Amino acid sequence: MHTPPMLEVRDVVKAYGGVRAIDGLTLAVQKGELHSVIGPNGAGKSTFFKLLMGTERPTEGTVLFGGVDITRLASFQRARLGITAKFQNVPIYQELTVGQNLFIPLRRHHKPAAIPTQTERLLSRLHLAGAADLQARSLSHGQQQWLAIGMALAAKPEVLLLDEPAAGMSPEETRDTGDIVKALHAEGATIVVIEHDMAFIRQLEGTVSVLHYGRLLAQGSMDAIERNEQVREIYLGTAGHH
Numbered sequence: 001m002h003t004p005p006m007l008e009v010r011d012v013v014k015a016y017g018g019v020r021a022i023d024g025l026t027l028a029v030q031k032g033e034l035h036s037v038i039g040p041n042g043a044g045k046s047t048f049f050k051l052l053m054g055t056e057r058p059t060e061g062t063v064l065f066g067g068v069d070i071t072r073l074a075s076f077q078r079a080r081l082g083i084t085a086k087f088q089n090v091p092i093y094q095e096l097t098v099g100q101n102l103f104i105p106l107r108r109h110h111k112p113a114a115i116p117t118q119t120e121r122l123l124s125r126l127h128l129a130g131a132a133d134l135q136a137r138s139l140s141h142g143q144q145q146w147l148a149i150g151m152a153l154a155a156k157p158e159v160l161l162l163d164e165p166a167a168g169m170s171p172e173e174t175r176d177t178g179d180i181v182k183a184l185h186a187e188g189a190t191i192v193v194i195e196h197d198m199a200f201i202r203q204l205e206g207t208v209s210v211l212h213y214g215r216l217l218a219q220g221s222m223d224a225i226e227r228n229e230q231v232r233e234i235y236l237g238t239a240g241h242h
Contacts, residue, residue, distance in 0.1 A: 011024055012060065013058060013059045014058050023214035036204055037193070045211055046194070048211065081158070084153075085161040086162050094135075101136055109155075123150070126180060131143070141169065142176065161194075164196070205221075217234065
């Protein structure tokens with residue numbers, strides 16, 4: 001039997017006034033896939049992210065999760081189904097410790113006695129081993145982003161949505177973030193990354209979809225995307241310069 005995609009948008013339009021931020025987009029993410037969505041500013045990436053999360057509803061078209069229509073479901077309902085997001089603005093509790101931040105989502109799935117072990121296990125996956133008792137606000141920007149990813153992971157998602165996870169990071173933190181995302185994918189996670197940092201996307205080595213004016217311009221490996229003349233012209237501004 002054919003397995004439906006884990007996450008899919010079909011013929012989706014999102015219009016603000018008369019302007020279409022998403023213009024008839026069809027895109028599917030398979031179970032266990034690491035799928036990056038890129039595009040220049042104004043391509044519709046953040047709108048696409050909001051449509052997956054349920055913070056925006058499409059003007060037309062359908063959003064599906066495992067073949068089930070979730071177009072009208074609110075964010076919290078999608079979260080219950082297993083769609084978890086890490087937004088660009090980190091929603092961590094600065095006054096609490098790292099461990100306390102993770103305790104909140106972990107307690108939904110684990111008995112209190114098991115939480116310390118689960119916390120350490122999560123932190124070691126996030127390059128934060130031994131940081132449970134540190135105040136969250138004492139972490140670097142990159143470490144705070146990793147903690148936010150950990151909070152999303154603690155909810156045991158079917159799909160993890162990452163909105164510009166490398167934004168504002170040093171080159172070293174960006175590389176480490178790429179390593180974290182790749183390791184999670186290797187464990188079987190289905191991950192969708194919205195990003196504009198090309199070096200970061202290249203590091204991830206997954207499927208890449210390029211949006212342009214709310215439409216799907218190209219899809220494939222990063223190598224194929226970088227060889228695509230249309231993409232180079234629009235995104236990299238390098239067509240004809242070689």
